Amino acid sequence: MATAVTGSTFDQEVLESETPVLVDFWAEWCGPCHAVSPILERIVDERNGELKLVKVNIDEEQELARRYGIQSIPAMIIFKEGEPAEGAIGAMPKGALERALGLVQADS
Numbered sequence: 001m002a003t004a005v006t007g008s009t010f011d012q013e014v015l016e017s018e019t020p021v022l023v024d025f026w027a028e029w030c031g032p033c034h035a036v037s038p039i040l041e042r043i044v045d046e047r048n049g050e051l052k053l054v055k056v057n058i059d060e061e062q063e064l065a066r067r068y069g070i071q072s073i074p075a076m077i078i079f080k081e082g083e084p085a086e087g088a089i090g091a092m093p094k095g096a097l098e099r100a101l102g103l104v105q106a107d108s
Contacts, residue, residue: 015082025075032091033074
């Protein structure tokens, strides 16, 4: 299950995490965000603790959205060692999302 993070918990949950973190920038009113959410949970579940999922509600955490240049949602960014590493924008099928996030090779 995804953890909701805020400006006050982002550094600890994401930037200081030893495990890579998939950050889902979303909003309650965003239909595609709701569509992609179970796909993200499945991607993380299949990786057995190798990847952590957190969610940032951009309406409640506008500063975090600005900090990472979020202009369209859903937007997903993988953070590794405290730095943004890969990202994807928009709802897409699981395989396409995994490729966009660099979780599988493009020819997989």
